[in-house]
Each structure stands twice: as C-alpha cells, then as structure tokens.
Amino acid sequence: MIREVACPRCxxxxxxxxxxxxxPFCSERCKMIDLGAWAEERYRVPVESGPGDDTEDLKDRSQ
Ligand SMILES: [Zn+2]
Known part of the structure; x- marks a missing residue:
C-alpha cells in the first residue's frame, strides 16, 4: 500500500x-521553489554582467 501526501507546494x-x-513534495521543482521562496526574498542571486547588461537596476536596489 502506497501512502500519498499532498505536495505542500502545489x-x-x-x-x-x-x-x-x-x-513530501511531488518533484524537485516544487521542493526547490519552496526552499528558495524565503531566500529569494532576502537576497536575489546577482546575475553576472553579460551582453545586453540590464542588471544595473538590481545592483542599485540592493544599496
Ligand atoms: Zn508539487
């Protein structure tokens, strides 16, 4: 008998x-979203500058 749980995320x-x-998540995606949800609020992962650089906006906001 397989026990089933409802994914806390979806x-x-x-x-x-x-x-x-x-x-108890249904997939890696849901687990990562859940674990990352709080972290994302605190520090957004800086994106390395590349072609078509539009990351200045993010840097400014973190000051
Ligand atoms: Zn899920």
Missing part, C-alpha cells in the same frame, strides 16, 4: 515512499 498527490526523493 497540492498534487504524491507517493510518500523512499523512492520519492522529493517527498
């Missing part, structure tokens, strides 16, 4: 088994 039913590396 609510999709997902098997709560040792096979499911992302439990």
């Amino acid at each position: 609510g999709r039913k997902t098997p709560f088994t040792p096979d499911n590396a992302w439990r």
Whole structure:
C-alpha cells in the first residue's frame, strides 16, 4: 500500500515512499521553489554582467 501526501507546494498527490526523493513534495521543482521562496526574498542571486547588461537596476536596489 502506497501512502500519498499532498505536495505542500502545489497540492498534487504524491507517493510518500523512499523512492520519492522529493517527498513530501511531488518533484524537485516544487521542493526547490519552496526552499528558495524565503531566500529569494532576502537576497536575489546577482546575475553576472553579460551582453545586453540590464542588471544595473538590481545592483542599485540592493544599496
Ligand atoms: Zn508539487
């Protein structure tokens, strides 16, 4: 018998088994989104300047 839990992120039913590396999330994506959600609020990952540089905006905001 497979126990199922609802993914805390998207609510999709997902098997709560040792096979499911992302439990209780349904997928790596949902797990990463959930774990990253708080961090994203604090420090946005700076993007290295590249062609078509439009990251100045982000730098200015962090001051
Ligand atoms: Zn999910």
